[in-house]
Amino acid sequence: MIPSIPSSRFFRRTYAAYVALFFVYLILPLAVVATFAFNDSLFPSLPWNGGTLDWFVGQKEPALGIFYDGELLESILVSFWVAVAVTILSISLATCNAFLFERHDFIGKGFLYMMMLTPLVIPGVILGVSILIFSSSIANGLEDNYDLELELLRPGLPLVILGQFAFITTIATLVISARLRRFDRSLEEAALNLGASNFAVIWTVTLPYLRPALIGAGIVSFLMSFENFNTTLMLVGSDAPLTIAMFDRLREGSTPVLNAVSVLLMVGSATLALISLFVQKPKSD
Amino acid sequence: MSQWKDSGKLGLILLVSPLALWLALFIVLPHIDMVLISLRERVAARQYAFSWGNYTEFFTEPLYWRTFLRTAVMSILATGLTLLIAFPVSFYIAKMLRGRLKAALFILCLIPFWVSELVRTYGWMILLRETGLFSSLLQWMGLVDQPVEMLYNDVAIMVGLVYTSMLFMVVPLVTTLESLDDSLIEAAYDLGGNHLEVIRDVVIPHAMPGIVSGCIVVFMLTLGNYLTPTLLGGKDSLWFTEQIYTQFITRFNWEQGSAFGMLLLVLSSVIVWCGLKLSRQSFTRVMT
Numbered sequence: 001m002i003p004s005i006p007s008s009r010f011f012r013r014t015y016a017a018y019v020a021l022f023f024v025y026l027i028l029p030l031a032v033v034a035t036f037a038f039n040d041s042l043f044p045s046l047p048w049n050g051g052t053l054d055w056f057v058g059q060k061e062p063a064l065g066i067f068y069d070g071e072l073l074e075s076i077l078v079s080f081w082v083a084v085a086v087t088i089l090s091i092s093l094a095t096c097n098a099f100l101f102e103r104h105d106f107i108g109k110g111f112l113y114m115m116m117l118t119p120l121v122i123p124g125v126i127l128g129v130s131i132l133i134f135s136s137s138i139a140n141g142l143e144d145n146y147d148l149e150l151e152l153l154r155p156g157l158p159l160v161i162l163g164q165f166a167f168i169t170t171i172a173t174l175v176i177s178a179r180l181r182r183f184d185r186s187l188e189e190a191a192l193n194l195g196a197s198n199f200a201v202i203w204t205v206t207l208p209y210l211r212p213a214l215i216g217a218g219i220v221s222f223l224m225s226f227e228n229f230n231t232t233l234m235l236v237g238s239d240a241p242l243t244i245a246m247f248d249r250l251r252e253g254s255t256p257v258l259n260a261v262s263v264l265l266m267v268g269s270a271t272l273a274l275i276s277l278f279v280q281k282p283k284s285d
Numbered sequence: 286m287s288q289w290k291d292s293g294k295l296g297l298i299l300l301v302s303p304l305a306l307w308l309a310l311f312i313v314l315p316h317i318d319m320v321l322i323s324l325r326e327r328v329a330a331r332q333y334a335f336s337w338g339n340y341t342e343f344f345t346e347p348l349y350w351r352t353f354l355r356t357a358v359m360s361i362l363a364t365g366l367t368l369l370i371a372f373p374v375s376f377y378i379a380k381m382l383r384g385r386l387k388a389a390l391f392i393l394c395l396i397p398f399w400v401s402e403l404v405r406t407y408g409w410m411i412l413l414r415e416t417g418l419f420s421s422l423l424q425w426m427g428l429v430d431q432p433v434e435m436l437y438n439d440v441a442i443m444v445g446l447v448y449t450s451m452l453f454m455v456v457p458l459v460t461t462l463e464s465l466d467d468s469l470i471e472a473a474y475d476l477g478g479n480h481l482e483v484i485r486d487v488v489i490p491h492a493m494p495g496i497v498s499g500c501i502v503v504f505m506l507t508l509g510n511y512l513t514p515t516l517l518g519g520k521d522s523l524w525f526t527e528q529i530y531t532q533f534i535t536r537f538n539w540e541q542g543s544a545f546g547m548l549l550l551v552l553s554s555v556i557v558w559c560g561l562k563l564s565r566q567s568f569t570r571v572m573t
Binding site for chain 2: 003015019022023027030033036044099100116119120125126127169226227229243247266270272
C-alpha cells in the first residue's frame with residue numbers, strides 16, 4: 001500500500017505496471033498526432049512514407065503547410081485576439097472579485113459567492129445559447145422599438161468574447177483569491193503607518209505580491225479562451241476561431257496540416273505552462 | 286480594518302457593482318430569457334403565445350427523451366470509469382512516490398490537458414479509425430485480415446470522454462490523498478486491517494471531498510460535452526448537446542432548443558445536488 005507497509009513483490013510490480021500503462025494511455029494520442037505531422041503522406045495514417053516538413057512549410061496544394069494556409073493562419077489570429085480580450089476582461093473583474101470576497105464582509109456575501117461559482121456548473125453549450133438568446137432579444141427589442149441595428153449583439157466575435165468572459169472570470173477569481181487569502185496584512189498596515197495612501201498601498205504592496213497569481217490566472221484564461229469550443233460554437237459568426245476552423249476541417253477529413261497545427265498548439269501550450277510554473281514557484285516568500 | 290482610510294460603503298459598492306453587472310448580464314438574465322422563450326410558441330409571424338408545447342414535445346417524441354436518458358446514463362458511466370481508473374494512479378502519486386519523481390509524474394498528468402480537447406480527440410481518431418494505428422497493428426500481428434473500424438461506436442465515445450475527463454479527477458484526488466497522514470494507514474494495518482478494509486475505512490472516507498468534487502466536475506463536463514461524442518461517435522452518437530445545437534443552429538427552432546437547454550441544465554443541477562447531499566458536502570467547499 002504505502003512504502004512503509006510491506007507488500008508482495010508481485011503486488012508492487014503490478015501496481016507500477018498499471019501506473020505505467022496509464023501514462024502510456026495519457027501520452028499516446030498526443031504522440032500520435034505529433035508524429036504524423038511529419039509523415040510524407042496525404043492522410044494522417046500509416047504507412048510511414050518518410051519524414052517531411054511539408055505540413056509546416058509546403059507551399060502548394062495538396063501539400064499545403066500551415067505557414068501558407070491562409071484560412072488557418074487567419075483563424076489563429078482571430079483566436080489570439082479573442083483570447084487577449086477575454087484575458088484582460090477576466091483578470092480585471094477577477095481581481096475586483098478577489099478583493100471583494102477576501103477583504104469585505106457584507107450581507108449576502110455567501111449568496112453572491114455561490115452565484116459567482118455557478119458558471120462552473122453550467123454546461124458550456126447552454127451558457128452559449130443563453131447568451132445568444134439574450135443578446136438577440138436585446139437586439140430585436142432595439143430594432144423594433146428604436147429602429148437601431150446593433151451588429152455587436154448578433155453572433156460574431158464580440159459575443160464569443162463575452163460568452164467566454166462569462167465563465168473564465170470565475171476560474172481567474174479562484175486563482176487570484178487563493179493567493180490574496182495568504183497575504184500577510186501586517187505588510188499593508190506597515191505601509192499605511194508609514195503614511196502611504198490606500199491606492200499607494202494596493203499599487204506598491206498588494207499587487208506586486210499578487211503578481212504571480214495574476215500572471216498565472218492570465219495564462220490559464222488565455223489558454224482556456226484559445227481552446228474553448230462549446231461556448232464559442234454557439235456564438236460564432238462568420239470569422240471562425242481556430243478550434244471552429246479545425247473542427248470543420250476534421251469533419252471533412254483533412255491532410256496532416258491539422259497535425260502540424262496541433263504540434264504548434266502543443267509547443268505553445270507547453271511554453272505557457274512552463275512560464276506559469278516558473279512564475280508561481282515560490283522564491284523567497 | 287480600522288487603519289484603512291475611507292474604507293466606507295463607497296469602496297464596497299465600487300467592488301460589488303462590476304460583479305453584479307457581470308452576473309446579471311451574462312448569467313442570470315440570459316437564463317431567465319431562456320426559460321421564457323422555452324415557454325412560448327409561435328402562433329403567427331412574430332406572434333407568440335404561452336405554451337408548454339416544447340416540453341410536451343420532448344416527452345412525446347421518443348428520439349428526444351431517449352437521447353436525453355442515454356446522455357445521462359453514459360455520463361454517469363464515464364464518471365464512474367474515470368474514478369476507477371484515476372484512483373489507483375492518484376494514490377500511487379500521492380502516497381507511493383516522493384520528491385522529484387512525484388512532482389514530475391503529477392505534472393505529466395497535467396500536460397495533456399494544456400492541449401486543446403480538439404487535438405486530443407483528433408489523436409484518438411487517428412488511433413481508432415479504419416485506416417488507423419490500432420487497425421494496422423492488428424493486421425500486422427495477423428489477428429485480423431482486413432481493416433477494422435473502431436471509431437463511431439459507444440466504446441470509442443467512452444474512451445474519449447474518460448480520457449478528456451482524467452485531469453479533473455486526478456488533481457482533486459491527489460490533493461486530498463496527499464493530506465492523508467501515512468501514520469493513519471500504518472495504524473490501521475497495526476490494528477489488523479487488511480488492504481481492502483484499510484482502503485474502505487480509512488483511505489476512501491478521507492478522500493471523499495476529492496472524490497465528490499472530481500465526480501461532479503467530470504459529470505458536468507461529460508454531460509455538456511459536444512466535441513468528443515460528435516467526432517468519435519459520428520452521426521449516430523445521439524448526444525443531447527447535439528440536439529440542442531441542431532434545434533438552435535440547423536433548424537432555427539429556438540423555442541424547442543431552449544426547452545432542451547433547460548432540461549439539460551435541470552438534469553445536471555439535480556445530479557450535482559444529489560451528489561452533494563449524498564456525501565454531505567457544500568457546493569462552495571467542493572468548488573474551491
